[in-house]
Each structure stands twice: as C-alpha cells, then as structure tokens.
Amino acid sequence: xxxxMEPFNRDFITPIEQFLTKFRIPAxxxxxxxxxxxxxxxxxxxxxxxxxxxxIFSMLGLGLNILMGYxxxxxxxxxxxxxxxxxxxxxxMVHTDLPFLVTLIAAAITSGVVGGILGLPTLRLxxxxxxxxxxxxxxxxxMVIMNxxxxxxxxxxxxxxxxxxxxxxxxxxxxxxxxxxxxxLLLTGLTSAAILHSRxxxxxxxxxxxxxxxxxxxxxxxxxKILAFTISATITGVAGGFYASLMPHxxxxxxxxxxxxxxxxxxxxxxxxxxxxxxxxxxxxxxxxEVSRFLMExxxxxxxxxxxxxxxxxxxxxxxxxxxxxxxxxxLVQKRVETGVQ
Amino acid sequence: xTYALIAVGFSLVFGILRLVNFSHGSMYAFGAMIALFxxxxxxxxxxxILLSIIITGVAGVVIDKMALAPLRKKKSIPIAGLITTIGVxxxxxxxxxxxxxxxxxxxxxxxxLGMVDLFGTRIDARQIMxxxxxxxxxxxxxxxxxRSKVGLAMRAVEQNPKAASLMGIDVNFVISFTFxxxxxxxxIAGGLIASTYNLVFPMMGFMAGLKxxxxxxxxxxxxxxxxxxxxxxxxxxxxxxxVFFGSAFRDSMAFVILVLVLIIRPTGIFGKKxxxxx
Numbered sequence: 313x314x315x316x317m318e319p320f321n322r323d324f325i326t327p328i329e330q331f332l333t334k335f336r337i338p339a340x341x342x343x344x345x346x347x348x349x350x351x352x353x354x355x356x357x358x359x360x361x362x363x364x365x366x367x368i369f370s371m372l373g374l375g376l377n378i379l380m381g382y383x384x385x386x387x388x389x390x391x392x393x394x395x396x397x398x399x400x401x402x403x404x405m406v407h408t409d410l411p412f413l414v415t416l417i418a419a420a421i422t423s424g425v426v427g428g429i430l431g432l433p434t435l436r437l438x439x440x441x442x443x444x445x446x447x448x449x450x451x452x453x454x455m456v457i458m459n460x461x462x463x464x465x466x467x468x469x470x471x472x473x474x475x476x477x478x479x480x481x482x483x484x485x486x487x488x489x490x491x492x493x494x495x496x497l498l499l500t501g502l503t504s505a506a507i508l509h510s511r512x513x514x515x516x517x518x519x520x521x522x523x524x525x526x527x528x529x530x531x532x533x534x535x536x537k538i539l540a541f542t543i544s545a546t547i548t549g550v551a552g553g554f555y556a557s558l559m560p561h562x563x564x565x566x567x568x569x570x571x572x573x574x575x576x577x578x579x580x581x582x583x584x585x586x587x588x589x590x591x592x593x594x595x596x597x598x599x600x601x602e603v604s605r606f607l608m609e610x611x612x613x614x615x616x617x618x619x620x621x622x623x624x625x626x627x628x629x630x631x632x633x634x635x636x637x638x639x640x641x642x643x644l645v646q647k648r649v650e651t652g653v654q
Numbered sequence: 655x656t657y658a659l660i661a662v663g664f665s666l667v668f669g670i671l672r673l674v675n676f677s678h679g680s681m682y683a684f685g686a687m688i689a690l691f692x693x694x695x696x697x698x699x700x701x702x703i704l705l706s707i708i709i710t711g712v713a714g715v716v717i718d719k720m721a722l723a724p725l726r727k728k729k730s731i732p733i734a735g736l737i738t739t740i741g742v743x744x745x746x747x748x749x750x751x752x753x754x755x756x757x758x759x760x761x762x763x764x765x766x767l768g769m770v771d772l773f774g775t776r777i778d779a780r781q782i783m784x785x786x787x788x789x790x791x792x793x794x795x796x797x798x799x800x801r802s803k804v805g806l807a808m809r810a811v812e813q814n815p816k817a818a819s820l821m822g823i824d825v826n827f828v829i830s831f832t833f834x835x836x837x838x839x840x841x842i843a844g845g846l847i848a849s850t851y852n853l854v855f856p857m858m859g860f861m862a863g864l865k866x867x868x869x870x871x872x873x874x875x876x877x878x879x880x881x882x883x884x885x886x887x888x889x890x891x892x893x894x895x896x897v898f899f900g901s902a903f904r905d906s907m908a909f910v911i912l913v914l915v916l917i918i919r920p921t922g923i924f925g926k927k928x929x930x931x932x
Contacts, residue, residue: 386733440674443736444871445916448909451864455906569860573740580737610752616744620721623734623741 347494351487360490364558366598367493368551371500373578373590375547378504380576381585382513383540384520386443389430389450390575393545395457395567397423397552402470402562403463412557419553420546427545431538450572457564464564471561489558496554500547504587507543516540520585581622583630592630657908658885659788659843660866661873662795663836668875669812670832671726673735677717677742678840679863680750683856685710685841686848687750703845707838714837715830717742723826743859750856784846791842792882795835799878804831861905868912887911 351360372394379385397419404415430449457464464470507513515536518526523533556562574597582593600615660682667675685706692702721738799805810818811828819825847862848854869888873880888908895907 386736440672441916444674444867445913447864448868448912448916451909452906452913455909459906569864576737580733610748612748613745613752616741616748619741619744620738623738624721624724 351490360487362599362602364489364493366594367497368555368558369575369578369594369598370591371497371551371554372548372575373582373594374500374504374587375544375551376575376579377585377587377590378507378516378547379540379544380579382508382516382520383537385537385540386576387446387544388443388569388572388576389446389448389453390544390548391567391569391571392446392450392453393423393427393548394552394555394571394575395453395564396426397549398556398562398567399457399464399470399552400549401553402556405557406470416550416553416557419556420549423549423552424542424546427548428538428542430545431541447569447572450567450569454564454567457567468563470556470563492554492557496550500550501587503543503547508587512536512539577619581619581630589630596630657862657866657869657888658882659791659839659846660862661870661881661885662792662878663839663843664867664870665873665875665878665881666832666836666839668870669877670808670829671722671735673722673739674867675836676736676739676863677746678739678836679859679861679866680743680746681710681714681837681840681859682844682862682866683750683854683859684713684746684844685837686844686854686858687754687856688841689845689848690754690854699849703841703849706845707841710841710844711834711837714833714840718830718833723829726829743863747856747859754856781850784850787842787846788882791839792878795839796878798835804828808832865908868908872911872915 350363355363372390375393376387376390379387400422401415401419404410404418405412410418430446507516515526515531518529518531519533519536526533559566578590578593578597580593581596582589582591600618601612660678663678663681664675667673667678688709689699689702689706692705693699697705721742722735725734725738797805799808807818807823807828808831810821810823811825815825818828843862843866844854844859847858865888866885869884870881871884872887873882873884888911891911892904892907896904
C-alpha cells in the first residue's frame with residue numbers, strides 16, 4: 313500500500329508545492345482577499361456561523377497539532393482546555409467590565425497554566441497512558457463545571473454578553489465575529505508556523521521521532537513536552553474564549569468527550585503534523601453534519617465509517633504528505649552549518 | 655461490580671493488542687439492547703440473554719476482522735487503532751439509537767428475589783446475584799486463560815506475538831477469540847445490569863465504558879483479578895462519594911481515581927512492570 317502511494321506523491325504533489333512556493337505572495341494575497349470578501353457574497357447567518365465554527369475548529373486543530381502532530385503526544389482531553397478558556401472569558405465578561413481582548417488573554421493564560429500542570433505527568437507516562445490521563449482530565453473539567461455552582465453556575469451554564477471592541481458591538485450582521493475569527497486564526501496560524509520553524513519546533517519534531525535520540529542530542533525532553541502542552545492549551549484556550557463570546561450561552565454539555573474526539577479527528581483527517589491539514593480537516597468535519605442532512609439520523613453512522621475508512625486507507629491524513637522541499641533553516645543556522653563554524 | 659465485568663473486556667483486549675478499545679462501552683449497550691430485542695419477541699429472559707451473549711461475542715469478532723485486522727496487517731500507528739474503535743463506537747451507538755429509539759426502556763428482571771438482610775443492612779437480592787454471577791464468570795475466565803490450550807496461546811501472544819506465531823500459534827485466531835470473550839463479557843455485564851436496574855438505553859454504554867476502563871487501569875490493565883478489585887474499588891468509592899459529597903460527584907470519582915492511579919502507579923495495583931525497550 314505504502315509503496316504504491318509514494319510515486320503518486322512524488323509525481324503529483326511536489327510540482328504543486330514548488331509552484332505554490334514560487335508564487336507564494338500572489339497566492340496568499342488571493343486567499344486573503346477571498347477570505348476578506350467572503351461575508352459580502354450574501355450568505356445567510358447560518359452559513360456565516362458555519363464558517364466561523366470552521367475557523368474555531370481550525371484553531372483547535374492547530375492547537376492540538378502542536379501536541380499531537382509535532383511532539384507526538386496524543387490528547388483526548390482538549391475539550392477540557394476549550395471549556396476552561398470559554399468559561400474564563402465568559403465569567404470575566406459577566407462579572408467585570410474588562411474589555412473582550414483582556415478576557416481573551418486571560419482565557420489563554422488560564423488554559424495555558426492548566427495545560428502546563430497537566431503536562432507534568434508526562435514526566436512519568438508515555439503513549440497510551442498519557443492519552444488516558446488527558447481523557448480523565450477532560451471529564452474532570454466537565455464535572456468541576458457541573459458541581460462548582462458558586463462560580464460556574466453549575467448545569468445552568470453562563471450567559472455571556474456580546475463582546476465590544478473599539479466601541480463596536482460584535483454581531484453577525486456587521487460580520488464582527490467573522491473578522492475577529494479571521495484575525496485570531498491568522499495569529500494562531502502564524503504562531504504555529506513560527507514555532508515549527510524555530511529551535512523549539514525542531515526539538516518537538518525530534519521528540520516525536522525518537523525520544524532517546526533527542527535526549528542524546530541534548531534536548532531536555534521533559535521541559536519541551538511541558539512547553540508543548542502549555543502552547544497547545546493556550547491556543548485552545550483562545551479558541552474557547554472566542555467561542556464563549558460567539559455563543560449567547562455556554563454550559564457543560566458543550567464540552568463533552570465527543571468534542572475532544574472531534575478535535576483529534578480533525579487533526580488526523582487533515583494530516584498530523586501539517587498546518588494545511590487542520591483547515592481542511594475542520595472544513596470537512598464541521599461541514600459534514602450540515603451538508604449530509606439528507607442522510608437523516610444515519611449521518612453519525614457515516615461519520616464513524618468515515619473515521620474507520622480514513623484509518624484504513626490513509627492514516628496519514630488527506631493532506632498528510634511529507635514535504636519534499638528543503639527545510640529552511642534560519643539564515644544564521646544555515647550559515648553555521650555551511651561554514652562549519654560553531 | 656459490573657464495572658469489573660466491563661473492565662475484564664478492556665483488560666483482555668489491551669493485554670493482547672496494547673489497544674484501548676473505546677468501542678467496548680457500546681458493546682455493553684449493544685448486548686443489553688439485543689437482549690431486550692429478544693425479550694420483545696416474547697423469548698424467555700434467560701434465553702434472550704444467552705442469545706445476546708452469542709451475538710455480541712460474534713459482533714466483537716466481526717469488528718476485529720472488519721476494522722482492526724487490516725490495521726494490524728499494515729502495522730499502522732497505535733493511534734489509528736484508537737480512532738478506529740472510536741469510529742466503531744459511534745456506529746454502534748447511533749445504529750442502536752436508530753433501531754430502538756433513544757428513550758429509556760424497561761427491562762424485565764431475571765428473578766424476583768426480594769430484599770435480603772445482610773449484616774443488618776437491607777440489600778436487594780439481585781445485587782448479590784450480580785456479585786455472585788460476576789465472581790463465577792471471573793472464575794471461569796481465569797480457568798479458560800490459565801488452564802485451557804487457547805488460554806495458553808492467549809498468554810503466549812500477549813508476551814510476544816512474533817514468537818508465538820513461530821511456535822505454531824494462529825495469532826489471528828487468538829486475537830479473534832479474545833474479542834469474542836470481550837464481547838461475551840460485555841453482553842453478560844449488559845444483561846445483568848439491565849435486569850438489575852430494569853432499564854436500558856442506547857447511550858448507557860458511554861459512561862459505563864469509561865468507568866469500566868478506569869477500573870481496568872486501577873487494577874492493572876491486562877490482569878484479570880486486578881479488574882475485579884478495580885471494579886470493586888470504583889463502585890465502592892462512587893457510593894462513598896454520594897454519601898459524603900452528594901450525588902453530583904458520583905460520576906467524577908472514577909476519573910479522579912483514574913488520574914491519581916496513573917500519576918502515582920501507572921501499572922495499577924496488580925500490573926506487571928513494563929520493561930522499557932531501548
């Protein structure tokens with residue numbers, strides 16, 4: 313199977329990649345203009361909401377991708393971070409007059425700190441066991457939300473007000489949500505790309521490929537694993553904070569194990585360890601329940617089948633090919649490598 | 655105690671394949687619903703449960719052959735198997751919902767025994783029956799694994815699949831047999847619980863599955879008597895949580911235990927030390 317796949321990739325994808333790299337700037341500009349103009353094509357609120365949800369889940373995918381795709385740690389508890397971000401932001405907006413931006417940052421920080429703490433058990437655990445801990449974490453967060461009534465209002469949930477920025481209230485009508493989503497998505501994407509092309513990103517990749525070899529190369533794997541957890545949780549927290557502002561009402565039922573599974577599925581369907589895959593994965597999996605309404609109640613059966621077939625025939629994800637273009641080291645490092653100067 | 659029965663299923667599969675089988679919870683619901691289906695056709699309750707045990711066991715084998723065996727053949731990454739079982743669980747749960755409706759349904763009792771006085775507390779005799787049946791089943795399972803030829807093959811595959819296959823053991827058959835046993839234990843658990851609480855619903859598998867899994871991890875995943883102890887501890891601590899903190903904390907106990915166990919002693923109470931291969 314694998315042998316058959318390889319030539320297909322080499323013949324077909326590398327030219328496209330080279331083409332895209334060559335015309336990188338026009339391609340990005342084109343995409344940017346398209347995304348900016350999207351709300352003005354006259355879609356109704358339902359479709360716009362779908363676009364925004366795709367954006368949010370792309371962010372979640374990017375967040376988990378840092379953990380799963382780059383560092384190779386699988387988390388089944390990202391709904392927990394999502395919930396922490398959402399509740400932090402919503403509760404701050406309800407109880408204080410802080411601007412939306414501040415509550416969003418607070419959501420990111422809270423979620424990141426919790427992520428760092430959860431990362432600590434990675435000192436002892438690996439593989440399956442780590443995945444199980446994150447699963448337990450996700451459920452515990454949900455239980456805390458349900459039972460900590462004085463703060464989270466228990467099962468009744470929180471009503472969050474519409475966010476206001478620069479004196480303008482965000483609504484669907486003035487596309488405030490859509491553009492906020494774009495900005496946040498751009499920021500997350502840039503952060504992800506920056507991390508991937510930094511020393512930290514290379515350390516993550518090294519850990520994923522071979523922990524022992526990474527240790528031998530002087531990478532402190534524990535520290536980097538905790539860092540990966542923190543970054544991933546931070547991004548997820550931002551997505552959560554934004555989600556809380558989008559929804560008029562959030563409660564514990566939004567952040568179930570199914571959401572964690574959905575995020576993992578996005579990463580896997582799109583292609584682990586690739587950024588492009590996150591967007592495609594989010595588009596497919598978020599739009600799928602909507603476009604497949606004709607299947608009626610069978611659509612979640614089909615969803616399950618989709619996951620199984622994916623794993624069977626293309627476990628690396630739809631866009632999960634390895635880029636054959638040379639990896640661009642930072643100029644300084646490149647120079648050192650070429651000249652052999654330490 | 656039923657957590658113990660569910661935990662056994664997890665343990666069996668994990669022991670051999672190193673795979674967390676997320677579809678196990680829905681197998682448990684599947685077993686209960688199939689039993690209900692036969693009861694609806696005016697079949698005797700005992701016969702209905704027996705039929706459901708066989709069907710669920712076969713369903714376990716089918717799942718393995720259809721979804722998991724191809725992955726093993728391709729030697730794909732472990733996460734692929736995990737996602738596959740999640741997909742399978744989606745399919746089973748939703749099919750159950752479509753076929754039987756999502757509402758909670760009544761399930762007839764196996765036997766009407768009334769209440770029994772035990773050490774000064776009144777206990778529903780059916781719960782004692784569940785306990786006894788579980789113990790007997792564990793005994794049978796232990797016998798199968800420790801005494802029979804298939805059991806010997808199972809233990810061999812657990813230790814080293816490649817060496818086992820060189821010794822002439824049909825590894826694929828052993829794995830299928832394991833899935834059969836897991837399905838059987840899930841169906842028994844489903845039938846017992848359904849007839850104790852007189853209720854079944856398609857989504858009953860989800861929480862029960864996660865808790866059974868916690869029990870398996872607590873007892874040391876891959877160890878049978880560990881599953882019994884784990885199941886008991888999870889069950890008792892849930893009851894304690896209801897008494898001391900209120901019923902809202904009932905469901906979280908299993909996960910608190912799970913996380914604590916994994917941080918303090920990842921191999922569980924009876925788990926063998928895993929040797930890290932370098």
